[in-house]
Amino acid sequence: PGEPVLISWDDANTFFHEFGHALHFLSSNVKYPTLNSGVRDYTEFHSQLLERWLSTDKVINQFLKHHETGNAMPPALVAKIKKAATFNQGFETTEFLASALMDMKFHLADPQHLDPDKFEKETLTALKMPKEVVMRHRSPHFTHVFSGEGYATGYYGYLWADVLTADAAEAFAEAPGGFYDKEVAARLVKYLYAPRNATDPAEAYRQFRGRDATIDALMRDRGFPVPAPKKNKS
Ligand SMILES: [Zn+2]
Known part of the structure; x- marks a missing residue:
């Protein structure tokens, strides 16, 4: 006071x-x-x-x-x-985009027999993700992806x-x-x-x-x- x-x-x-x-x-x-x-x-x-x-x-x-x-x-x-x-924005933009794109790719993929771990690796390679940067949210804890309609592909x-x-x-x-x-x-x-x-x-x-x-x-x-x-x- x-x-x-x-x-x-x-x-x-x-x-x-x-x-x-x-x-x-x-x-x-x-x-x-x-x-x-x-x-x-x-x-x-x-x-x-x-x-x-x-x-x-x-x-x-x-x-x-x-x-x-x-x-x-x-x-x-x-x-x-x-x-x-502008500090660290290259890193932050890339790690964010990796998660945002993965989110969309998961929703476009055929879920039958999908191995998420393998799918994540292949997708990131195809996107030419720099190996020095990790995704903002790795797939196992990235709850936005399937938490409901509001966030699905909404990241x-x-x-x-x-x-x-x-x-x-x-x-x-x-x-x-x-x-x-x-x-x-x-x-x-x-x-x-x-x-x-x-x-x-x-x-x-x-x-x-x-x-x-x-x-x-x-x-x-x-x-x-x-x-x-x-x-x-x-
Ligand atoms: Zn607000």
Whole structure:
């Protein structure tokens, strides 16, 4: 009691994440919002996108203040946090993808006489899995695969939500007003938040972005050498 309640970077991120779920729900203009939710590879996108505002200058300077000095988080520390975000991403992306692809391969395989151990080995070899990296979840404990309809072949969904998040974040980053661009924000609410899942997510995303999401933005985010898109001079 009497001690200040300090918030870690992770906690702050979680606040923004959960607030994203709240905004998604509160923006709803469909008649039955709870009936228009729950697409596994889509619902985490709205919340993950909101996390991107945490590291914008406005939020840093207004809210991320030291509890004793009242000073905003110093730019050097912010730069460090951003730089650390790409640490080990090659490894993490590969180990995740191995599990996500195995999940799909198991569901495509003929279960009769299937030897899971052998199947895992053969599949990973066919995928050219680097031997230095192991799967995030090896098959014997990878409960997502057959735990129920919600997760069956759904493990990729976490990564797909990241693809959408990174691509949508670039729409803001490229806009004249950046993350506070009113026009992009209005499109975000109109096409991606308000309809919930009443519009097919792929179509809703196209309405927002003018094209399908590509993996390039996520690759850049994670530090892979994918060049930034050329700005259209119009
Ligand atoms: Zn969430």
